[in-house]
Amino acid sequence: MLTLSLIGIGCGDPGQLTCAAVQAINAADLILIPRKGTAKSDLADLRRTICADVLTNDRTVVAEFDLPVREAGEADYRKGVDDWHDAVAATWQQAIANHLGSEGRVALLIWGDPSLYDSSLRIARRLDPLPDIEVVPGITSIQALCAAHALPLNDIGEPFLVTTGRRLREGGWPLGVDTVVVMLDGGAAFQSLDPAGLQIHWGAYLGMPDQIIMSGVLAEIGPRIVAARQEARARHGWIMDSYILKRMR
CATH class of the missing domain: 3.40.1010.10 (Tetrapyrrole methylase, N-terminal domain)
Structure with missing residues (x-):
């Protein structure tokens, strides 16, 4: 066998x-x-x-x-x-x-x-x-991302959803959750959302020597993440990133 x-x-x-x-x-x-x-x-x-x-x-x-x-x-x-x-x-x-x-x-x-x-x-x-x-x-990259940001993924007793950049871009914010993990996003799909009231915890090349992490209020840090992605992709020829979006309470 x-x-x-x-x-x-x-x-x-x-x-x-x-x-x-x-x-x-x-x-x-x-x-x-x-x-x-x-x-x-x-x-x-x-x-x-x-x-x-x-x-x-x-x-x-x-x-x-x-x-x-x-x-x-x-x-x-x-x-x-x-x-x-x-x-x-x-x-x-x-x-x-x-x-x-x-x-x-x-x-x-x-x-x-x-x-x-x-x-x-x-x-x-x-x-x-x-x-x-x-x-x-x-x-997993989700575990590595949470560890990099010293972040618990779920709020107490609350669910979260894992999805792709394509689904987030096409369907918008999923119903029934305040925490969304986004993977396989080739084009910063968070830009398609209304950023009001959202936080983002983003990471690229997680666990590698070139690891980059950024977090903050999406309206403020989103453009900086987009610029960092473009610069990193140009430097390496590829990028592998993921991020967590949370509704602020």
């Missing part, structure tokens, strides 16, 4: 690795590292650093592969994502066949945690034959 381990590695700080993650890395016969182009080489570099730091099993093979690129601006968003997942699954399948075959343990190091706004579990279930899937949880 083939076992596929999806190992959450946190948000950029190798110190966020759990003991279970280290054990799973060393139990793997093959570790696959995706390459996402030169603009996002930092993400592959971090995975290489983790392997160099914690991998002690000299029988483990570390191999890299080029990740298919999802087409931007598809008219049918769901179909575009499905097509991309099919392409990624085929790439995984080929890399596993090339380096391991049909038996053994293969591992993928997943940014954050495989359960939260990550497609690795959906992609894994497209493999044929279906492997035995093992998940090792990791520190």
